[in-house]
Amino acid sequence: MERRTIGAAALEVGAIGLGCMPMSWAYSSSQQRGELSLRTVHAALDAGCSLLDTADMYGPFTNELLIGRALKDRRGDAFVSTKVGLLVGDQHVVANGRPGYVKRACDASLRRLQTDVIDLYQLHRADPEVPVEETWGAMAELVSAGKVRALGMCAVGARASRRSGAHLHEGTIRQLERVQQVFPVSAVQAELSVWSPEALERLLPWCEARGVGFLAAMPLGNGFLTGTLTPGQGFEPDDVRARHPRFTAEMMAANQPVVAGLRRIAQRHGASPAQVALAWVLGRGRNVVAVPGTKRDEWAVQNAGAADLELTGRDLVEVAGLPSARGSWD
Numbered sequence: 421m422e423r424r425t426i427g428a429a430a431l432e433v434g435a436i437g438l439g440c441m442p443m444s445w446a447y448s449s450s451q452q453r454g455e456l457s458l459r460t461v462h463a464a465l466d467a468g469c470s471l472l473d474t475a476d477m478y479g480p481f482t483n484e485l486l487i488g489r490a491l492k493d494r495r496g497d498a499f500v501s502t503k504v505g506l507l508v509g510d511q512h513v514v515a516n517g518r519p520g521y522v523k524r525a526c527d528a529s530l531r532r533l534q535t536d537v538i539d540l541y542q543l544h545r546a547d548p549e550v551p552v553e554e555t556w557g558a559m560a561e562l563v564s565a566g567k568v569r570a571l572g573m574c575a576v577g578a579r580a581s582r583r584s585g586a587h588l589h590e591g592t593i594r595q596l597e598r599v600q601q602v603f604p605v606s607a608v609q610a611e612l613s614v615w616s617p618e619a620l621e622r623l624l625p626w627c628e629a630r631g632v633g634f635l636a637a638m639p640l641g642n643g644f645l646t647g648t649l650t651p652g653q654g655f656e657p658d659d660v661r662a663r664h665p666r667f668t669a670e671m672m673a674a675n676q677p678v679v680a681g682l683r684r685i686a687q688r689h690g691a692s693p694a695q696v697a698l699a700w701v702l703g704r705g706r707n708v709v710a711v712p713g714t715k716r717d718e719w720a721v722q723n724a725g726a727a728d729l730e731l732t733g734r735d736l737v738e739v740a741g742l743p744s745a746r747g748s749w750d
Contacts, residue, residue, distance in 0.1 A: 421434040421435060421436065421467070421468030421469070421724065421727045421728075422434070422435045422727050423435070424633070424706065424707065424708070424709050425633065425707070426499075426540065426570065426606055426607050426633035426709070427570060427572075427604070427605065427606030427607050427631060427632045427633040427707075428570070428604035428605070428606050428631060428632070429569060429570035429604075429606045431499065431539060431540070431569065431570055431606070433470050433471040433499045433709055434468045434469050434470045434471060434709075434724075434727065435702055435709060435710065435727040436468070436469050436698065436702075436709070436710050436711075436712070436723055436724050436726060436727050437469055437470070437471030437472065437473055437499075437501075437635070437709055437710065437711040437712075438460075438461065438464040438469045438471065438472050438473065438711070438712070438713070438714070438720060438723075439473050439637070439711045439712055439713030439714070440457075440461070440472055440473060440474045440478070440483055440486070440487060440713070441473075441474065441475070441478045441483060441713055442713045442714060442715045443457040443460065443483060443486060443715050444457075444478050444479045444482045444483035444486060454486065456715065456716065456717070457486055457490075457715060458486070458489060458490050459717045460714065460715060460716060460717045460720050461486075461487065461490035461491075462490065462494070462717075463717035463718075463720050463721050464717075464720040464721075464723075464724065465494060465497045465498060467720065467721050467724035467725075468724055468727070469720065469723070469724050470497065470498055470499045471498075471499045471501060471635075471709060471711065472487055472491075472498050472499065472500055472501065473501045473502075473609075473635070473711050474487050474500075474501070474502045474503075475502055475503035475504075475506070475542075475544060476502060476503065476504060476525055476528065476529050476532075477503070477506045477507065477508050477513070477544065480507075480508040481528075481532060484502060484529055484532035484533050485532045487500065487532075487533055488532050488533045488534035488535070489534075491533070491534065491535070492534060495534075495535055499539045499540070500533060500535060500538055500539045500540070501538075501539060501540035501541075501542060501572070501607075501635075502529050502533065502538055502540075502541065502542070503541075503542040503543070503544040503574065504522055504525045504526065504529070504541065504542070504543065504544060504559075505517055505522070505543050505544040505545050505546070505547065505555070506544045506545055515544075515545045515546065515547040515548065515549075516547055517543070517546055517547030517549075517550040517552065517554070517555035518547070518550055518554075518555075519550075519554055519555065519557065519558035520558075522555060522558040522559060522562075523558055523561070523562065526538070526541065526559075526562050526567055526568065527567075530567060536566075536567075537566065537567060537568065537569055538567065538568045538569070539569045539570065540568075540569065540570050540571070540572050540606065540607055541559055541562060541568040541570070541571055541572070542571070542572040542573060542574055542607070542609060543555060543556065543559065543571075543572070543573045543574065543599075544574050545574065545576070546576075546595055552595050552598055552599055553598055553599065553601075553602050556571070556598075556599040556602045556603060557602050557603070559571050559603070560602060560603035563603070570606035570607070571603060571604070571605060571606055572605065572606055572607035572608060572609060572633075572635070573592070573595065573596060573599065573605060573607075573608055573609070574608075574609045574610070574637075575589060575592040575608065575609065575610035575611070575619075575623065576589075576591045576592045576595070587622070588618045588619075588621070588622075588623075589610065589618070589619065589621075589622050589623040590622070592608070592610070592623060593622060593623065593626055596608065596626065600630070605630075605632050606632065606633060607632060607633035607634070607635055608623065608626075608627050608632055608633070608634055608635070609634075609635035609637050609711070610623055610634070610635075610636070610637060611636075611637050611638045612624070612634070612636040612637070612638075612639060612701055612704065612708070613636070613638055613639045613640065613641045613645060613697060613701060614641070614645055614678065614682065614697050614700055614701075614739060614742065615641045615644065615645065615666075615675065615678055615744075615745035616638070616641065616745070619634075619636075620704060624704060624705060624708070627707060628705055628707055631707070632707065633707050633708075633709060634705065634707050634708045634709070635709050635711050636701045636704075636708055636709065636710045636711060637711055638712075638713075639697060639698055639701040639710040639711065639712050640694055640697055640698070640712045640713075640723075641666075641697070641745075642660070642661055642664065642666075642667070643661070644666065644667070644672070644675065644678075644679070645678070645679060645682060645693060645694060645697040646692070646693060646694040646697075646719075647679045647682065647683055647692070647693040647694070649672065650672075651669045651670075651672035651673040651676070652669035652672070652673075655667065665747040666745060666746070666747040671746055671747055674746045675745050675746055677742065677743050678742050678743065678745055679693055681738060681739065681741075681742045682696045682697055682739075682742075684738070685731070685735045685738055685739070688735075689729060691725075691726075691729055692722060694712075694719075694722065694723060694726070695722065695723070695725055695726040695729050696726075696729070696731070696735070696739075697726075698710050698712060698723060698726035698727075698729075699726045699727075699729040699730070699731050700731060700736075700739055702726070702727065703731060703736070710723075710726070
């Protein structure tokens with residue numbers, strides 16, 4: 421698999437990573453099985469997907485424990501990325517960016533992951549009660565202590581910006597400009613896909629201009645761009661898509677032309693719609709790593725194959741001509 425470099429620390433990873441969150445949290449808990457998840461992690465590593473993306477809040481904690489089990493004898497094959505800064509309570513999530521907490525949380529993540537060092541430690545969300553420079557400074561001390569190799573930041577949630585009309589990634593860019601003065605940002609993680617291309621406007625160019633890696637989250641549109649979901653199929657109550665504005669039966673039906681366009685391109689290449697969607701994301705820049713999430717080993721292997729798919733000029737014109745995705749906020 422093609423290798424790509426993550427930011428200032430010059431860390432190499434495969435062009436396709438593995439988002440591990442669905443194995444433990446937020447997606448259809450009835451389908452979350454430990455042994456299947458372990459097979460999925462190993463299948464992804466075997467296929468060259470070295471970057472494993474998790475967070476302490478996923479579960480909470482169970483996702484890191486799972487990755488620790490999976491890597492017990494394969495730590496050298498993986499690039500481990502985890503996150504700090506969010507706490508899961510009863511029906512709510514709160515930010516905690518206090519320096520002391522960040523350091524304790526890192527030690528706890530190291531224990532759960534059964535490793536001596538985290539390759540990429542990401543700030544999940546900035547704490548509005550703590551200057552982001554203080555949180556980032558504590559994270560930088562973890563690098564100096566040898567517990568972390570590089571630092572990254574997750575983009576601020578986009579839904580409120582869409583509703584208010586604010587510039588989508590303006591808040592994230594302001595935070596990045598501030599923390600960059602404290603310690604180098606190696607990677608930024610944000611949603612980027614055929615149906616959510618907003619990062620192309622400002623955020624991805626910001627990263628490219630500074631040699632910062634870009635981790636494309638949800639590159640398969642929460643599964644919609646795989647072409648395996650049908651309008652009105654319903655989701656389990658604990659599945660985030662049950663409350664997502666693009667996964668109502670009406671909106672899923674309205675967005676079928678997007679999947680149909682990907683399927684047409686895929687048929688020409690003998691590929692899947694998911695592979696076309698991932699290849700498109702990879703084509704947005706040499707600093708882009710796609711991080712699709714999955715719970716199943718066959719999908720992890722299929723996703724990895726997208727790194728070898730080269731879209732033609734005709735393909736790219738067709739993707740550009742697809743209708744914009746609709747959601748209940750439209």
